[in-house]
Each structure stands twice: as C-alpha cells, then as structure tokens.
Amino acid sequence: MSIIWNLIVGGLIGWAAGAITGRDIPFGIIGNIIAGFIGANIGAAIFGSWGPTLGNFAILPALLGAIILVAIVSLILRLFRK
Numbered sequence: 001m002s003i004i005w006n007l008i009v010g011g012l013i014g015w016a017a018g019a020i021t022g023r024d025i026p027f028g029i030i031g032n033i034i035a036g037f038i039g040a041n042i043g044a045a046i047f048g049s050w051g052p053t054l055g056n057f058a059i060l061p062a063l064l065g066a067i068i069l070v071a072i073v074s075l076i077l078r079l080f081r082k
Contacts, residue, residue, distance in 0.1 A: 002056075009055030010036030017066035023074040035073075039066025 014032030017039060018025045025031035040057045043065025051060035 005055045006037075006057075007033055009057050010034075010040065012036065013039060013057065013059070013062050013066050014070075016063060017070045020063075021067055021070045021074070023070050025070060025073070026077070035066050035069055036062065039063070039069045041065065042069055 011029060011033040014025060014035035014037075017035060018032065025035050027034070036057075040062035043061035043063070044058065045065075046068075047061035047064055049058040049061060051058050053059065
C-alpha cells in the first residue's frame with residue numbers, strides 16, 4: 001500500500017509542478033509520477049527535508065525540486081525542437 005501511496009503523491013507533485021510552471025510534462029500521468037519522484041530527490045538534495053510530509057515526501061522541497069525539473073526539461077525540449 002505504501003508504494004501506491006507514493007505513486008499517487010509523486011503524481012500529484014509532478015502535476016502541481018506542471019500546473020505552476022504552465023508547462024506540459026511529456027508522457028502524461030507517467031511523466032507526472034517520474035517528475036514527482038525525481039523532483040522530490042532534487043528538492044531534498046537542494047533544500048533538505050522540512051515542512052509537512054505526505055507519502056514519505058517533504059511536500060514543499062519536493063514541489064520546488066519538481067518545478068526545477070519541469071523547467072529544465074521544458075527548456076531542453078524547446079532547444080531540441082528548434
């Protein structure tokens with residue numbers, strides 16, 4: 001049950017990061033989950049683990065990390081499209 005909860009929270013974090021930045025994350029829901037997980041790791045590495053936690057994620061650092069990830073991925077995709 002913990003894995004399912006982590007997938008849901010990771011997907012929500014990835015979705016929120018895409019909504020905040022106004023960028024689409026490739027691969028839909030799978031992309032949201034991946035962005036949430038990777039963003040949580042980036043956020044924890046940069047900002048630490050503070051604030052409220054949900055599904056083993058510190059929400060605020062995970063969201064900040066996912067926003068950074070979405071911005072970088074959208075920049076890279078934009079460069080390759082040109």
